[in-house]
Amino acid sequence: MTRNARWIWAAVLGLPLLAFACWGIWDNERLFFVTLLNGLTLASLYFIVASGFTLVFGLMRNVNLAHGSLYLLGGYVGYFVAEWSGYYVLALAVGFLAAALVGLVMQVAVFRFMQGEELRQTMVTIGLSIVMADLMLWIVSAQVHQMSAPDWLLGPIRDLPIIRAYSKFRISLLVIGVIIGVLLWLFLNRTRVGMMIRAGVDDRAMLAATGVNVNLVFAITFAIGAGLAGFGGVIGAVELSMVPGEDVRLLLACLIVVIVGGMGSVVGAAIGATILGVAETFGLAYTPTYSVVFTFVILVLVLAFRPRGILGRPA
Amino acid sequence: MNGRKALVGALSIAVAGALSGAAFAQQPPIKIGLLATLEGPFAAGGADGMRGAELALKQKNGMAGGRQIVIIKASSDAKPDVAVNATRKLVEQDKVDIMVGPLSGGEGIAVKEYSKTQPTITFINGSSGAQATTLVDPSPNFFRFNTEGAQWMVGLGKATLAKGYKRAMVIAEDYAFPYSQVQGFMSEYCRLGGKVPVKAWVPLGGKDYSSVIARIPKDVDALVVVLGGADAVNFLNQYEAAGGDKPLVGGSITVSQDILNYKGKRRDSLVGTIAGAPIADAYDAPEFKAFVADYQKNYPVSAGGYPSPSLFALVYYINMKAALDGLDAVNGDLSGGQAKYREALAKMTLKTPVGDVKLDGNRQAIGTTFITEVVKDAQGNLFNKVLSKVDGVDQLLGMKKEDFKIGSRDEPSCP
Numbered sequence: 001m002t003r004n005a006r007w008i009w010a011a012v013l014g015l016p017l018l019a020f021a022c023w024g025i026w027d028n029e030r031l032f033f034v035t036l037l038n039g040l041t042l043a044s045l046y047f048i049v050a051s052g053f054t055l056v057f058g059l060m061r062n063v064n065l066a067h068g069s070l071y072l073l074g075g076y077v078g079y080f081v082a083e084w085s086g087y088y089v090l091a092l093a094v095g096f097l098a099a100a101l102v103g104l105v106m107q108v109a110v111f112r113f114m115q116g117e118e119l120r121q122t123m124v125t126i127g128l129s130i131v132m133a134d135l136m137l138w139i140v141s142a143q144v145h146q147m148s149a150p151d152w153l154l155g156p157i158r159d160l161p162i163i164r165a166y167s168k169f170r171i172s173l174l175v176i177g178v179i180i181g182v183l184l185w186l187f188l189n190r191t192r193v194g195m196m197i198r199a200g201v202d203d204r205a206m207l208a209a210t211g212v213n214v215n216l217v218f219a220i221t222f223a224i225g226a227g228l229a230g231f232g233g234v235i236g237a238v239e240l241s242m243v244p245g246e247d248v249r250l251l252l253a254c255l256i257v258v259i260v261g262g263m264g265s266v267v268g269a270a271i272g273a274t275i276l277g278v279a280e281t282f283g284l285a286y287t288p289t290y291s292v293v294f295t296f297v298i299l300v301l302v303l304a305f306r307p308r309g310i311l312g313r314p315a
Numbered sequence: 316m317n318g319r320k321a322l323v324g325a326l327s328i329a330v331a332g333a334l335s336g337a338a339f340a341q342q343p344p345i346k347i348g349l350l351a352t353l354e355g356p357f358a359a360g361g362a363d364g365m366r367g368a369e370l371a372l373k374q375k376n377g378m379a380g381g382r383q384i385v386i387i388k389a390s391s392d393a394k395p396d397v398a399v400n401a402t403r404k405l406v407e408q409d410k411v412d413i414m415v416g417p418l419s420g421g422e423g424i425a426v427k428e429y430s431k432t433q434p435t436i437t438f439i440n441g442s443s444g445a446q447a448t449t450l451v452d453p454s455p456n457f458f459r460f461n462t463e464g465a466q467w468m469v470g471l472g473k474a475t476l477a478k479g480y481k482r483a484m485v486i487a488e489d490y491a492f493p494y495s496q497v498q499g500f501m502s503e504y505c506r507l508g509g510k511v512p513v514k515a516w517v518p519l520g521g522k523d524y525s526s527v528i529a530r531i532p533k534d535v536d537a538l539v540v541v542l543g544g545a546d547a548v549n550f551l552n553q554y555e556a557a558g559g560d561k562p563l564v565g566g567s568i569t570v571s572q573d574i575l576n577y578k579g580k581r582r583d584s585l586v587g588t589i590a591g592a593p594i595a596d597a598y599d600a601p602e603f604k605a606f607v608a609d610y611q612k613n614y615p616v617s618a619g620g621y622p623s624p625s626l627f628a629l630v631y632y633i634n635m636k637a638a639l640d641g642l643d644a645v646n647g648d649l650s651g652g653q654a655k656y657r658e659a660l661a662k663m664t665l666k667t668p669v670g671d672v673k674l675d676g677n678r679q680a681i682g683t684t685f686i687t688e689v690v691k692d693a694q695g696n697l698f699n700k701v702l703s704k705v706d707g708v709d710q711l712l713g714m715k716k717e718d719f720k721i722g723s724r725d726e727p728s729c730p
Contacts, residue, residue, distance in 0.1 A: 031529050038525035141619050144359030144545045144577040156558030165558035245355040245543040285526035306398045
C-alpha cells in the first residue's frame with residue numbers, strides 16, 4: 001500500500017470514528033469513558049483466550065475448535081479450586097495447569113497421529129469439543145456457576161474523576177491482559193523455546209531439518225495455548241459466569257478475533273480483541289438493539305479489504 | 316451445536332428403544348416428546364423443567380389412560396430454529412404422539428407455527444410465555460396450560476408504585492417473552508401514573524452488561540429487570556460490582572429458584588426484590604405444599620434439585636399433568652387424529668398446585684398470578700413470599716379487546 005492510500009484509508013475510517021467520539025464525549029462524557037473502559041476490559045479477556053488459539057494455529061496450522069471447551073474446563077476447575085481453597089490466585093494457576101494438561105494430552109495422544117492433515121485435525125477438535133461439553137454438563141450440571149471475586153477485588157472503586165465508580169475486578173482484567181501480553185512477548189522473543197516457535201511459524205520443515213525436536217515444541221505450544229484458554233476461563237467464571245454454551249460463545253469470539261487480527265499473530269490477536277471488545281460494548285451502549293451488527297460489519301470489512309486479517313501473512 | 320444435538324438425539328433413541336423393548340403391555344406405549352433447554356442461557360431452568368415434567372409422570376407411576384407412557388427427551392438452546400429442529404426430530408423421526416415443550420418464548424412461537432404442519436399430533440406448551448403464541452394466529456393443535464409472561468406480571472405495577480418507585484428503567488432481553496412481561500408490567504404501571512423513561516433491550520445470552528449499567532440514569536427510583544437464567548446472574552453481579560444500589564423489580568424468571576440458588580456467594584442484594592410470577596415458593600395452599608414436598612423427595616438438593624421447585628419445574632409439571640390427565644379422560648384413545656383427546660383437553664378444568672386452570676377459546680390458560688418478595692430464611696436460603704395473589708387472570712389482562720395491544724419493543728410507552 002502506498003503512503004497516500006494509507007492516509008486515505010485512515011481518513012475514511014478514522015474521521016467518522018473521531019466524529020463519533022467527539023459527539024459521545026459532548027453528549028455524555030461519563031457514558032463514553034465507562035463504555036471505553038468496559039470495551040478494553042472485555043478485550044483483555046478476549047485477548048487472553050484468543051492469544052492461545054492463534055499461537056497454536058500459527059505453529060501447527062491446527063484450528064483447535066475445542067479451544068472453547070478448554071475455556072469452560074478452566075473456568076469450572078477454577079471455580080471448584082476457589083471454593084475449596086478460597087484463593088483466587090491459586091484458582092488461576094490450577095485453571096491454567098488443568099487446561100494445559102488436557103491440551104498436552106490432546107496433542108500427544110491425538111494430534112501427533114494426524115500431523116499435517118489439517119482438515120482431519122479440525123474435524124477431530126469438533127468431536128472433542130462435543131464430548132468435553134457433554135462430559136462437563138454431566139459432571140457439573142447445567143447450573144450457572146458464578147465464581148466470587150476475591151475480597152480485595154470485590155466491589156467498585158469509588159470517587160474516580162468523570163466515571164465516578166468502576167468495578168475493581170474489571171480493572172484487574174486490564175492489568176492481567178497487559179501482563180499476559182508482555183509475558184507472551186518476552187517468551188516468544190527472548191527465550192530459546194520462543195525462538196523455536198517463531199521459527200516453526202515461519203517454516204516448520206526447516207526447523208525440523210536443523211535438528212530441533214519439533215514434537216516437543218508442538219507439545220509445549222499446545223499446552224501453553226490450552227493453558228491460556230483455561231486461565232481466561234477462570235477470569236470469565238468471575239466476570240461472565242460459567243454455564244454450558246459459554247464454550248461456543250468464546251470460540252466464536254476467538255475466531256472473530258483471529259480472523260480480524262490475522263491468524264497466527266499474537267499482536268494481531270491483541271488488535272483483533274481490542275476492536276471486537278470495543279465495538280461490542282459501544283454497540284450495546286449506544287444502539288443496544290443492533291449491537292450484534294457491528295461485530296459482523298467489522299468482519300465483513302476486514303475480509304473484504306484484508307482477507308488475511310490486519311496482521312496476517314500468507315501461510 | 317448441531318453435532319451436539321445429534322448426539323443427544325442418538326442417546327434418546329437408544330433409551331427409547333430400551334424402554335419400549337421392556338414394555339410388554341397389550342397396547343403399545345404412548346410416546347411423549349419432551350423438549351427443554353439443556354444448553355445456553357436457560358440450561359439450569361431447562362433441567363428443572365425436565366424434572367417437573369418427569370415428576371408428573373412419576374406421580375402416575377408411568378401410566379396414563381391405562382397405557383404405558385414413554386418420554387423421549389430432546390434439548391434446544393433457547394433459539395427458535397434449534398427448538399423447531401428438535402421438535403421436528405421428535406415428531407418425524409421418533410414418531411411421538413404428543414409433544415410437550417418448548418421452554419422459551421421465541422421458541423414457543425416457532426413450535427406453534429410448526430404444529431400447524433402436523434395436524435395429527437397434539438402439542439402442549441412447556442414453559443414458553445410469549446403472548447403471541449396463542450394470541451396471534453393460534454394453532455388448533457397447540458395448547459398452553461400455563462399463563463404467559465404478561466399474565467404473570469398482573470398486579471406488579473401496583474405493587475411497584477406502592478413501594479414508592481415512581482420512575483423505573485426497564486432492562487430486558489430482546490425477544491418475545493420479555494416483550495410480554497414488560498407489556499404486562501407497563502400497561503398497569505403506566506395506567507396508574509408510573510413513568511418508564513428508558514428501556515434497554517439486550518441480546519439474549521449477552522453476558523456483558525457493563526454497557527447497559529453505564530446507561531442507567533441517575534433519576535430513576537428502581538430497575539425493572541426482566542432477564543432470565545445466566546443473564547440475570549451476570550447482570551446482578553456486574554451491577555453490584557459497578558457500585559449500583561438501586562432497588563430491583565424482577566420479571567417472573569429473574570427471581571426464580573434457579574437464580575436464587577446459583578452457585579456463588581453474592582445473592583443478598585436480591586432481598587426485598589418484588590416480582591410477579593405464576594409461582595411463589597412460600598405459597599401455603601395444601602396442594603402446593605404437597606407438590607413441593609414431592610419435588611423435594613424425588614429431587615433432593617444432593618441430587619441436583621433446588622431447595623424448592625423453580626418456575627420451570629412447576630410450569631412443565633402443569634403442562635405434562637394436563638397431557639396425562641387428558642389421556643386419562645379419554646382412556647388413552649388417540650384415534651381419529653387425536654380429535655377426542657383434544658376435545659377433552661380443551662374442556663378440562665386442570666387441577667394444579669396453584670389452583671384450577673381453564674383454557675380460553677385460543678387454548679390458552681386462565682389462571683393465578685402471585686406478587687412476591689424475596690426474603691431470607693433462617694438457613695440463609697432465599698425464597699419468595701407471597702405479597703398478594705390474583706385469580707382468574709386472562710390473556711387480555713382484563714382489558715377490552717380493542718384496548719389491548721400486544722407487547723413489543725415500543726409498546727407500551729410512558730417516558
